[in-house]
Amino acid sequence: MSDWVKWLLLGLLSIAFGVFALGNAIAASLAVTVVTGALLLIAGAMQVVGGFTVEGTGNKILSLIMGAVMLFLGWSFLDHPLQGTLTLATVMLILFMAGGIARVILSFQMKGTQFFWPTMISGILSIILAGIIWSYASSEPAALLSLLGILLGIEMLFNGFGLVFMAFFVKNAPKDETTEAKEA
Template identity: 90%
Template sequence: MSDWVKWLLLGLLSIAFGVFVLGAPVVASVAVTVVTGVLLLIAGGLQVVGGFTVEGTGNKILSLIMGVVMLFLGWSFLDHPLQGTLTLATVVLILFMAGGIARIILSFQMKGTQFFWPTLISGILSILLAGIIWSYAASESAALLSLLGILLGIEMLFNGFGLVFMAFFVKNAPNDETKQA
């Protein structure tokens, strides 16, 4: 099987999963929360074990505290996945808002360059998106439960289309033998 066909199949699979995830965003959001919980448990356990090997009392205490916090969060996400999903969705909203503010500030440092307007608009759109999601979530709590799944589904669609386009690019690109001739 040629490389371009592999990329094409991977892209189509990503698109199919993206459509599936968008069809059940709450289920996908809870799945993201469960995976995050498992990863936090693993990271917390490793952090606690690593805490016993670091030098210095302050470093040891900080490492152990961080490990225990990660263990607690992981356990909490697994024990209460719907509440964990709301927590993660809220964190995503905060990151959208913070990222938008940071890009707006950065854009003014780029004033007079070709990057000013795209960076400014990007920041404004992130803040508007966070505001829209927040206002919608205030009236309907299921919106936050769906947020992670919707974002995951959209990302899978974008990734899938990107892989499909790359597959056709690889198919139509001249190979090394043609370049050498």
């Protein structure tokens, strides 16, 4: 199977999963929470094990505390996935707002350059998105349950379309003589 076909199939699979995630955003959100919980458990366990191997008392204590926090969060997300989903969605909301504010501030340092307006607009759009999510979540708290699934679905669609376009680019790209010799 040629490379471009592999990229195409991967892109189409990503698009299919993106459509599925958007069609069932709450289930996708819960899946994100469960995966996050499992990864936090694994990372926490590794951090605790690593805490016993590091040099210095301060490093040991910090490593063990960080590991214990990750273990607690992972267990909490797996034990209470709905609350974990709300927690992760709230963190996303905060990150959108903080990222937007940071980009607006950064844009003023770029005043007079070609990067001022794109950075400013990007920051303002993130702040507006956070505001829309916040206002919608305030009137409909269950909306936060769908947020992660919607974001996952959109990302998978964008990723899938990008992979499909890349597949056709790879298919139509001119081949050099060494590539043709290897394929023959």
